[in-house]
Amino acid sequence: MSLLTADDAILRHAGGQGRAAVAQPTAQRMSDSYQAVKALTCQQVIDQLEAQGVTAEALDQRVLRQEIEQVISSRSRRGQLALNSAERLVLIEDVEDEVVGLGPLAPLLRDPGIDDIIVNGPHTIYVERAGMLEQVETRFRDDGHLMNIIQRIVGPIGRRVDEATPFVDARLADGSRVNIVIPPIALDGPLVSIRKFRLQALTVEDCVNSGVMSVPMAAYISSAVRSRLNILICGGTGAGKSTLLNVLSGCIGDRERLVTIEDAAELQLRQNHVVRLETRPPSVDGSREVSARDLLRNALRMRPDRIILGEVRGTEVVEMLQAMSTGHDGSMATLHGNSPRDALARLEMLLGFAGQQSDIRALRRFVANSVHVIVNIQRLATGARRVTSVTEVTGVEGDAYSLNELFRFEEQPPMSGEGAFQTLSPRPYHAARLRDFVMPTAAGSKRGGEASGIAAW
Structure with a gap:
């Protein structure tokens, strides 16, 4: 009896896509018998390589494939496997x-159609396609199998995950972001969350054409980046804050020195002069930690033109705002918040955690002088991402922030995913500064027919 179906193999290799094509696994292929055959074949390949005194990682892919084919051919000759050519390839x-x-x-x-991979224990795996989660039939043999793959993820980048440190942020070789939680913290087995790295970075035009933002939004935001306004991107978890930060970074010129600071490096900056810094978690004894605040303090001594902070989540907010207000114009960061005012309130809270307990009006003037523009992005109920608000921080009036909301996405009816972009203010507060930096390609977009207040600048 065959362990694989020919249809499964044909689907997986159809269309000339080779290894890039992925078919939905059949129940037979996910069966315990197939898992056992695969595990035994893997062990025999490893034993054969050890006998030769080499490791699989040291071999060329073509040579390793030949070794695997030899083991499978040997087992087939002994009658241990009954495979046709398509099943053999799989x-x-x-x-x-x-x-x-x-x-x-x-x-x-x-x-390429999968954006996120979520592993809830060895037998339950979900993926996100087009913003919606769906369960797939792929699975691991057991907890041990999953833990082996986890160690293969964290080992090359010098991270560790064990009972002493049961959760960790990591990244794959291609830049994909990974979060791992293992027992005893995870009660139902090891958990893995992967945010896949895009091989081709998105551009502002891509966002306009896919409906993430309107033409006037794109023109204003691009001009704001070029004119070195300080920008804060806020939104919920999974809304696309880091992706939008990547998009906006593409508007920065090649003659500027950029310093990026992240917990797990994932930004795809395409400029020539980029310095990437990454935080380091504490060791087992609690020492050797390098926090985002430490890196920000050091970055100020590295002669950056702009500082790009992956996410503001702690006391590093003090150094970030000081950098924005003291000569590092054009800096950008992301922050959790459901609206521009929520983002400002969160900044105040983080400043309080950092020990900044001064007069609230002085604190708000400090924030207003540092942050020029807040861009809010949200994931709608349908899974689509939309820039829902672009708001300028114009100062403080009395005890409240003075905001100038330029653009908004109105979802009608609520939770439908449908709606329209609106231009609320015809003249930006920073119009004089933006006038020489208007995005020249905005009018040539596929959505170029939308009304725009750009000409009024």
Whole structure:
């Protein structure tokens, strides 16, 4: 009896896509018998390589594939496997993923239609396609199998995950962001969340054409970046804050020195002069931690033109706002918040955590002088992302912030995912500063027919 179906193999390799094509696994392929065959074949390949005194990682991909084919051919000759040519290709690919790749996660990572991969224990895996979650049939054999893949993820970047440190942020070789939680913190087995890295960075035009923002929004935001206004991007979890930060960074010129600070490096800056810094978690004894605040303090001594902070979440807010208000114009950061006013309130809260307990009016003047523009992005109920508000911080009047909301996305009816972009203010507060930096390609977009207040600048 065959362990694989020919249809499954044909689907997986159809269309000339080779390893990049991924078909939905059949129940037979996900069966315990197939998992056992794959595990035994992997072990035999490893034993054969050890006998030769080499490791799988040291071999060229073509040579490793030949070694796998030899083991499978040997087992087939002994009658241990009954495979046709299509089934043989599928098993070779899966064994290769197990030996040097990320096992069952590898085909999901190769699928360009998947944005997120969520592993809830060894037998339950979800993926996000077009903003919506769906369960897939891919699975691990057991907790041990999943833990082996986890150690393969964290090992190359010098991170560790064990009972002493049961959760960790990491990244894959391609830049994908990974969060891992293991028992005893995770009660139902190891948990893995992967935010996939886009091979091709999005541009402002891509966002306009896909409906993330309108033409006037794109023109204003691009001009704000070029004119070195300080920009804060806020939104909920998974709303697309980091992706939008990547998009806006593409508007920065090549003659500027940029310093990026992140917990797990994922920004795709395409400029020539970029310095990337990454935080380091504490060791087992609680020492050797390098926080975002430490990196921000050091970055100020590195002669940056702009500082780009992946996310503001702690006491580093003090150094960030000081940098924005003392010569590092054009800096950008992301922050959790459901609206521009929520983002400002969160900044005040973080400043309080950092020990800044001065008069509230002085605190708000400090924030208003540092942050020029707040861009709010949200993920709607349908999974679509939209820039829902672009707001300028114009100062403080009395005890309240003075805000000038330029653009808004109105969802009608609520929770429908449908709506329209509106231009609320015809003249930006920073119009004089923006006039020489208007995005020249905005009118040529596919949505160029929308009304715009750009000409009034």
